Amino acid sequence: AAKEARKKKGGAGPKVEEKSWRDLDAIKRMEHALIEGISQFVDADVEEARLMCSKPLEVIEGPLMDGMNIVGDLFGSGKMFLPQVIKSARVMKKAVAYLLPFMEKEKRAKMIAEGKNPDEVDEDDDSQFAGKILMATVKGDVHDIGKNIVAVVLGCNNYKVYDIGVMCSCEKILEKAKEYNVDVIGLSGLITPSLDEMVVVAKEMCKKGFKQPLLIGGATTSKMHTAVKIAPSYSVLEHPVIHVLDASRSVTVVSSLLGANKEDFSEEILEEYDELREDFYAGLEDRRFLTFDKAKSKKFVIDFDKVSPAPTPKKLGVTVIDKVKLSDVVPYVDWNPFFQTWELRGRYPNRGYPKIFEDKAVGGEAKKLFNDALKMMNEIIDEETMTLKGVVGLFAANQSDDGEDVEVYETEADRESGTMAAKFCMLRQQAEKESNEPYKSQADYIAPKGYIDHVGFFAVSTFGCEGLVARYESENDDYSKIMAQALADRFVEAFAEYLHREIRLDLWGYAKDEDLKEEDLLKIKYDGIRPAPGYPSQPDHTEKKTMWDLVKVHEKAGIELSESLSMMPASSVSALVFAHPQCEYFAVGQVAKDQVTDYAQRKNMDLELCERWLSPILNYERD
Secondary structure, three states, X not given: OHHHHHHHOOOOOOOOOHHHHHHOOHHHHHHHHHHHOOOOOHXXXXXXXXXXXXXXXXXXXXXXXXXXXXXXXXXXXXXOOHHHHHHHHHHHHHHHHHHHHHHHHHHHHHHHHOOOOHHHOOOOOOOOOOEEEEEEEEOOOOOOHHHHHHHHHHHHOOEEEEEOOOOEOHHHXXXXXXXXXXXXXXXXXXXXXXXXXXXXXXXXXXXXXXXXOEEEEOOOOOHHHHHHHHHHHOOOOOOOEEEOOOHHHHHHHXXXXXXXXXXXXXXXXXXXXHHHHHHHHHHHHHOOEOOHHHHHHOEOXXXXXXXXXXXXXXXXXXXXXXXXXXXXXXXXOOOHHHHXXXXXXXXXXXXOOOHHHHOOOOHHHHHXXXXXXXXXXXXXXXXXXXXEEEEEEEEEEEEOOOOOEEEEEOOHHHHHHOOOOEEEEOOOOOEOOOOOOOEOOHHHHOOOXXXXXXXXXXXXXEEOHHHHHHHHHHOOOHHHHHHHHHHHHHHHHHHXXXXXXXXXXHHOOOOOOOOOOHHHHHOOOOOOEOOOOXXXXXXXXOHHHHHHHHHOHHHHHOOEEOOOOOEEOOOEEEEEEEOOOOOOOOOOOOEOHHHHHXXXXXXXXXXXXXHHHOHHXXXXXXX
């Protein structure tokens, strides 16, 4: 990228050996280091460059900004990839951090010479930026890796980003937006309750007369949801609501919103989202739903006499899992989501890991990123800066009498007496199918009363990531900060895969003869499933509360739930464990009001509150 950049700036020049960039003058070395993302020489080179310039600000306005402009151009044109941009930002941050004390000293001397009080200066002066953006992860949600990436990329393009953190209430978001007088507000979230919270924020922005455009991003968000559920509450020509798919789109969107052609851009967005809404509601009219009673009559039926339930677990009750080391789970790491986090996508046939390394466009950068990941992973393992802990619960269980829920018992005696320890409420598919396929619920996978069946639960976390993140933040190292967060996610997902295998082979022991390679585990070639509450097979996060109470997750493993039932630490996984060989993953899809009403009654939950939690999957508008 640097070679191409230098050609752009005035010809290729004489051929130079790659290592000879250290022989260039300090200004050129700074520019090269920034474009290539090389941070180990920053302090020495910046000091030399400072001495070459008449004032420290010239280093920033000269080689640093020149370099960042080139980085922005290359990223925008697809000739540079996200990991390179984050590395360049690291160079910029470290250089600016080195120069700040000199700039502050110079500024104070100048003010004193002018007869002004240097202590009255506004340290938060942000007038030199291209625009100001507030970014927040909404109330109850603790996930921020995507937001962090977008913040770095916007910062690289001379936007001032006020990142106010995670679990931000609507009140805090709007208060800080006013305080910082921002031009744009960006909301992020991962779990489905965050979608509803974003609607709350949009409505409040409208009610309080805000005029800033609103950006929406995060794993569960989509352009369609933004158009249908969020935009109608706030979006107009002056301040549209826009879904931003990833970091590479954020700069284009923000620059369009703050540029001379804002009106044309906004008009285009409004028209596109109008069409999306029309398509959505037309699709709803075409979609047919069975009544809940009809769906129940077409349930998935397992012949438990022909294929009996899994044997009684070897270890019933709750088991704390605290002896598993990071090195134990490394073979179970699925690297594909890691490259997706860093927005590196190979083209067919080189889409997934490890084929991505063969991709002509991104292969080289993917390999560098992977090597950096392995280096940090080994450091984390050696220094034990992250640890794993979890808890497993295995209990007697049967279908409820109506076949819609799973009743859980502490002991066989409790099963016989009907003394429940907990009830897990399930949702059933209701959207009409063209085939004769059954309408599934997870309750179908547990045998009715009269059979001896069981169900499992687990929750696992990676601990220690926050400490590493704080360390890298203090070192102005966004690249390592984001890498640590990405690895924490990989560790916990691998831990979940490892633990599910331990459950099948040992703790429950229903598949003690299973002999699968790690890559076969990622392809789910084993008996049983481990669906997560809040995800497609049971899209209700409130069932986590039941699991947390039953298995004592917080007390035994230290994993907490936020008010929106996001797990803390952020790198956490929870799941139900079903053992029957006929269990399969499925998506409940949208549900109708008759089922939601019945579901709320079975949960002893207020209908309006239940609808709020299930908002993303309702096939009707809430009152």
